[in-house]
Amino acid sequence: xxxxxxxxxxxxxxxxxxxxxxxxxxxxxxxxxxxxxxxxxxxxxxxxxxxxxxxxxxxxxxxxxxxxxxxxxxxxxxxxxxxxxxxxxxxxxxxxxxxxxxxxxxxxxxxxxxxxxxxxxxxxxxxxxxxxxxxxxxxxxxxxxxxxxxxxxxxxxxxxxxxxxxxxxxxxxxxxxxxxxxxxxxxxxxxxxxxxxxxxxxxxxxxxxxxxxxxxxxxxxxxxxxxxxxxxxxxxxxxxxxxxxxxxxxxxxxxxxxxxxxxxxxxxxxxxxxxxxxxxxxxxxxxxxxxxxxxxxxxxxxxxxxxxxxxxxxxx
Numbered sequence: 001x002x003x004x005x006x007x008x009x010x011x012x013x014x015x016x017x018x019x020x021x022x023x024x025x026x027x028x029x030x031x032x033x034x035x036x037x038x039x040x041x042x043x044x045x046x047x048x049x050x051x052x053x054x055x056x057x058x059x060x061x062x063x064x065x066x067x068x069x070x071x072x073x074x075x076x077x078x079x080x081x082x083x084x085x086x087x088x089x090x091x092x093x094x095x096x097x098x099x100x101x102x103x104x105x106x107x108x109x110x111x112x113x114x115x116x117x118x119x120x121x122x123x124x125x126x127x128x129x130x131x132x133x134x135x136x137x138x139x140x141x142x143x144x145x146x147x148x149x150x151x152x153x154x155x156x157x158x159x160x161x162x163x164x165x166x167x168x169x170x171x172x173x174x175x176x177x178x179x180x181x182x183x184x185x186x187x188x189x190x191x192x193x194x195x196x197x198x199x200x201x202x203x204x205x206x207x208x209x210x211x212x213x214x215x216x217x218x219x220x221x222x223x224x225x226x227x228x229x230x231x232x233x234x235x236x237x238x239x240x241x242x243x244x245x246x247x248x249x250x251x252x253x254x255x256x257x258x259x260x261x262x263x264x265x266x267x268x269x270x271x272x273x274x275x276x277x278x279x280x281x282x283x284x285x286x287x288x289x290x291x292x293x294x295x296x297x298x299x300x301x302x303x304x305x306x307x308x309x310x311x312x313x314x315x316x
Contacts, residue, residue, distance in 0.1 A: 002193040002196055003193075005189055005190075005193050006189075006190060006193050008186075008189075009186040009187070009189040009190035009193070010186070010190065010219070011186075012182050012183075012185065012186030012189075013182075013183055013186040013187060013190065013219045013220060013223050015179075015182060016178075016179045016180065016181070016182030016183035016184075016186060016220070016223070018179070018223070018227050019175050019176070019178060019179030019182070020043070020046055020175075020176055020179030020180050020183060020224065022175075022227075022231075023172045023173070023175040023176035023179060024038060024042045024043055024046065024176050025038050025042075025043075025228075025233065025236065026172045027042070027169070027172050027173060027176060028042050030169065034235070036095065036097070036098070036102070036235045036236070036238065036239040037147055037148065037239065038236055038239065039228065039233075039235060039236035039237065039238065039239020039240040039241075039242075039243060040102070040147055040239035040240070040242055040243030040246075041144070041147055041148065041239075041243060043224050043228075043236060043239070043240045043243070044239065044240055044242075044243025044244045044246075044247055045243075045247065046176075046180045046183070046220070046224075048221075048243075048244045048247045048248060048251075048252065049180070049183075049184055049220075050183075050184055050187040050188070050216070050217040050219075050220060051070055051071060051074050051217045051218075051244075051248050051252050052251070052252050052255070053184075053188075054066065054067075054070045054213060054217050055067040055068075055070050055071060055252050055253065055255075055256045056252075056255065056256055056259060058070065058209075058256070059256040059257070059259040059260045059262060060259055060260065062260065064127075064260075064262040064263050064264035065204075065206040065209055065264050065266050065267065066208075066209045066213065067253070067256045067262050067264070068117075068128070068209075068253070068262055068264045068267045069206050069208075069209030069210040069213070069214070069264065069266075069267050069271075070209050070210075070213050070214055070217060071248045071249060071252055071253055072210060072214075072267060072271050072272060072275050073209060073210035073211060073213070073214025073215075073271075074214040074217055074218045074221075074244075074245075074248055075110070075245045075248055075249070075275045075278070075279070076210075076214070076271075076274055076275050076278050076304070076307065077214055077215060077218045077304065078218055078221055078241045078244055078245050079241060079245065079278040079279060079281070079282050079300065080278050080281075080300045080301065080303050080304035080307070081218075081222070081300075081301065081304045082218065082221050082222045082225050082226075082241055083225070083237075083238070083241050083282065083292065083297065083300060084297045084298070084299075084300030084301035084304060085222070085225075085226065085297070085301065086225045086226055086229045086234070086237050086297070087292040087293065087294060087296060087297025087300070088294050088297040088298060088301065089226065089229055089230075090229040090230075090232075090234055091234075091291050091292060091293050091294055091297075092229075092234040092237060092238050092291060092292040093234050093235065093290065093291050094238065094286040094287075094290050094291055094292065095235070095290075098238065098242075098286055099283075099286055099287050099290075101146070102239075102242050103242065103279075103282055103283035103286045104283055105143065105242075105246065106242050106245050106246055106279045106282065106283070107276065107279045107280050107282075107283050109139065109143075109245075109246055109249045109250055110245075110249065110272075110275055110276040110279045111276055112135075112136075112139065112249075113128075113136075113249050113253065113272065113275075114269075114272045114273070114276060116128060116132040116135065116136070117132075117272060118269065118272075127261050127262055127263035127264075128253060128257040128261065128262040128263075129257065129261045130257060130258055130261055132254075132257055133253070133254045133255070133256070133257030133258040134254070134258070135254075136249065136250045136251075136253060136254030136257070137250065137251065137254040137255070137258075139250050140246075140247075140250035140251045140254060143246055143250060147243075183220045183223070184220075186219075187216055187217060187219055187220060190216045190219060204266065206264070206266035206267055207311065207314075210267065210271060210311070211308065211311060221240055221241060221244050224236075224237075224240050225237040225240050225241060228240065238286075238292075241282075242282075245279065270310075274307050278300075278303070281299075281300065281303070285300075
């Protein structure tokens with residue numbers, strides 16, 4: 001029964017992502033918002049909601065392995081796995097703002113998390129404290145401010161967006177809410193059953209959170225990014241990943257650490273460095289020929305497979 005629910009949940013996630021991306025893009029277009037901002041803020045917020053729920057639940061229950069591992073694992077998967085798959089299907093065009101501001105900001109917040117988590121500034125106990133959480137949320141407010149100051153929308157021939165724009169605004173809003181709800185419900189059941197199956201094999205909470213739970217909560221990003229790419233909106237796909245990664249670190253860990261300081265010795269420095277290295281790799285690839293090519297997408301996927309092989313070997 002667990003496997004049946006996994007398959008049904010996956011179908012729900014794909015359906016919800018298709019509805020949510022199309023309706024959200026239509027709403028944002030009416031407000032003259034660019035594709036990247038739609039991906040980074042509108043879609044990014046929606047698809048990061050499962051990470052928020054899982055990390056908050058982990059913080060409240062005192063399980064920092066789940067709260068931190070979920071974010072670190074999701075960020076690694078978002079860049080190496082999701083962008084890798086998306087670029088393999090459709091090369092992802094990048095803009096001057098992506099190269100000069102968005103990708104470097106993603107690298108910067110990843111480095112900031114490493115410095116805060118390992119108390120580089122205070123030389124104290126290794127944890128993400130409430131003060132660290134306030135710092136992360138302050139940087140998040142700055143991120144929202146600079147992102148929402150972006151220019152006007154980019155032209156698009158997205159047929160689904162045009163179809164939504166022919167409907168009343170309330171219709172698009174309703175479809176977006178329903179799509180997001182289906183995404184979140186599907187994600188909840190996927191994570192729940194995946195954890196049950198994994199624990200039957202006797203693996204640790206840290207490993208479950210950084211792999212299975214991260215994969216489950218990142219399924220909305222995967223579905224939304226691939227859906228956007230098929231609609232020829234690769235800027236939404238790129239914005240979704242960059243926005244989700246920044247939201248995961250700044251907003252989700254910031255909020256979770258305010259609930260309870262997060263101490264997770266089982267999430268090691270290597271995991272944080274892989275997350276930061278993935279963001280750096282994204283920044284480098286984004287500057288080559290002003291796009292992320294299929295070959296670069298393949299390299300990202302290879303790096304993700306190598307990381308998971310290392311994780312599995314550590315379990316043994």
